[in-house]
Amino acid sequence: xxxxxxxxxxxxxxxxxxxxxxxxxxxxxxxxxxxxxxxxxxxxxxxxxxxxxxxxxxxxxxxxxxxxxxxxxxxxxxxxxxxxxxxxxxxxxxxxxxxxxxxxxxxxxxxxxxxxxxxxxxxxxxxxxxxxxxxxxxxxxxxxxxxxxxxxxxxxxxxxxxxxxxxxxxxxxxxxxxxxxxxxxxxxxxxxxxxxxxxxxxxxxxxxxxxxxxxxxxxxxxxxxxxxxxxxxxxxxxxxxxxxxxxxxxxxxxxxxxxxxxxxxxxxxxxxxxxxxxxxxxxxxxxxxxxxxxxxxxxxxxxxxxxxxxxxxxxxxxxxxxxxxxxxxxxxxxxxxxxxxxxxxxxxxxxxxxxxxxxxxxxxxxxxxxxxxxxxxxxxxxxxxxxxxxxxxxxxxxxx
Numbered sequence: 217x218x219x220x221x222x223x224x225x226x227x228x229x230x231x232x233x234x235x236x237x238x239x240x241x242x243x244x245x246x247x248x249x250x251x252x253x254x255x256x257x258x259x260x261x262x263x264x265x266x267x268x269x270x271x272x273x274x275x276x277x278x279x280x281x282x283x284x285x286x287x288x289x290x291x292x293x294x295x296x297x298x299x300x301x302x303x304x305x306x307x308x309x310x311x312x313x314x315x316x317x318x319x320x321x322x323x324x325x326x327x328x329x330x331x332x333x334x335x336x337x338x339x340x341x342x343x344x345x346x347x348x349x350x351x352x353x354x355x356x357x358x359x360x361x362x363x364x365x366x367x368x369x370x371x372x373x374x375x376x377x378x379x380x381x382x383x384x385x386x387x388x389x390x391x392x393x394x395x396x397x398x399x400x401x402x403x404x405x406x407x408x409x410x411x412x413x414x415x416x417x418x419x420x421x422x423x424x425x426x427x428x429x430x431x432x433x434x435x436x437x438x439x440x441x442x443x444x445x446x447x448x449x450x451x452x453x454x455x456x457x458x459x460x461x462x463x464x465x466x467x468x469x470x471x472x473x474x475x476x477x478x479x480x481x482x483x484x485x486x487x488x489x490x491x492x493x494x495x496x497x498x499x500x501x502x503x504x505x506x507x508x509x510x511x512x513x514x515x516x517x518x519x520x521x522x523x524x525x526x527x528x529x530x531x532x533x534x535x536x537x538x539x540x541x542x543x544x545x546x547x548x549x550x551x552x553x554x555x556x557x558x559x560x561x562x563x564x565x566x567x568x569x570x571x572x573x574x575x576x577x578x579x580x581x582x583x584x585x586x587x588x589x590x591x592x593x594x595x596x597x598x599x600x601x602x603x604x605x606x607x608x609x610x611x612x613x614x615x616x
Contacts, residue, residue: 220258222290224251227254228247235439237438250410250437259291260410261293261407262284262409263295263297263412265298265413266299267306268298268326271325272333272455275444276444276446279443284338284412288339294344297345297346298330299402300323301348302399303323303326351405366397375419400423403424404433409434410436410437415440415442418438421440441488458575468531470516470532471529472540472609474520475540482504486500490519513533516532516536517530550614551613552599553616560587563605569605580592587606602615
């Protein structure tokens with residue numbers, strides 16, 4: 217019989233590269249199970265779910281997206297699941313406190329461009345898009361009780377974040393326990409062979425295996441990827457933490473943010489957040505050691521070119537050199553017509569240089585706002601026509 221799919225060893229080498237379970241025994245088990253599926257010589261059903269808790273995907277989201285793309289390139293059936301129902305709770309996997317609950321209206325607004333952003337990394341013509349409200353919204357209270365009966369409180373409290381909150385005396389709400397069950401039910405509803413996710417979601421993925429097996433399905437194979445750190449090089453990249461590079465960020469902003477990364481995470485970003493050939497990594501590592509600034513520029517350019525194209529990356533690099541390294545004011549900055557008595561903070565928020573007044577006040581306090589080259593820390597400063605405002609290193613506004 218002639219095989220339809222690529223050789224199993226070839227697929228396994230690529231698909232298990234970069235995968236992390238935090239346990240070598242579990243890795244061997246999952247690799248063995250994935251091999252068994254691949255040996256069936258058929259397109260596997262592979263899915264990745266992302267909750268629309270913010271309007272933009274981040275570079276951190278692209279880590280599992282790139283892995284999903286690898287499955288797609290081998291001819292497997294890939295599903296991009298928008299977790300519009302799980303977003304009502306929000307994944308507590310990496311949180312040390314309760315997530316704010318979103319309304320259905322906020323979720324709908326957030327997800328408006330999710331697949332458009334994901335399609336920069338996937339083949340949109342070969343990707344099935346689903347929403348988990350399709351099945352989760354139809355579960356009865358009896359169905360939910362049945363799901364809850366499969367798990368114990370002790371199992372939930374073994375999760376690091378829940379255990380720490382419990383030991384610290386911080387509140388853990390019952391609906392947070394249900395998130396893993398909801399995500400687990402997604403795997404059952406989609407009848408998936410493989411689920412791609414981040415290492416922080418491993419508990420949820422294993423819950424899916426348990427739910428599938430209990431329902432008579434063959435449990436799927438979790439493929440978990442390491443977490444990408446944020447711009448500080450320490451905490452997880454997160455839009456809520458403000459330490460992210462957004463997929464929808466303008467090229468100049470993406471480039472500038474990448475240039476702000478600490479030197480010791482450059483390689484992590486090349487490995488997890490770009491498609492550079494793995495054979496290039498040893499040479500890049502040597503460049504990081506001898507010329508970290510050059511390696512960082514290479515990283516910034518790679519990130520922008522993979523999302524926006526080479527021409528945009530070239531322009532972003534020139535903009536960085538001109539405005540940051542040579543400290544020139546760019547020619548094409550937006551203008552704002554000042555009204556009588558208008559505060560500078562209001563002009564900054566109105567033009568999108570800060571996401572909210574709270575965010576803007578934080579920028580003032582950090583000394584990240586300057587007017588005509590002079591740092592301004594007083595958020596009650598009045599806007600003056602004829603001045604040039606800079607927020608951070610890459611955002612500008614001319615007051616007229």
